[in-house]
Amino acid sequence: MRTLQISLLVAAAGAVVILLRLFGDTASFAGVFAIVAGTVLAAPYAPPPGAPGRGWWTMLGGGAAITTISAAVSFVAETAGGLGALVGCVLVVIAVALGFPASNRART
Secondary structure, eight states, X not given: OHHHXXXXXXXXXXXXXXHHOOSHHHHHHHHHHHHHHHHHHHGXXXXXXXXXXXXXXXXXXXXXXXXXXXXXHTTTXXXXXXXXXXXXXXXXXXXXXXXXXXXXXXXX
């Protein structure tokens, strides 16, 4: 369970770095990497398909995909890439808030 907490925090930190844009393009691309890494590390903890409570995982995966695609789009169209990154990062932050376990006990 600690791995899930750390991976979700990594994804959230990457999203916040991208949303704030305080550190430039290099930090934003590092934020994309952090979102993808956090999503991959959280994958084993995703509920099985059709199980209740799967919404946070769907939002996390969707947000990571949108953010990654938006990073590539930003090379061609900065405004469209930025708007896509905004949507993807907001999805990631909401998914982390919904999926973050409150304690170390196993989820049922």
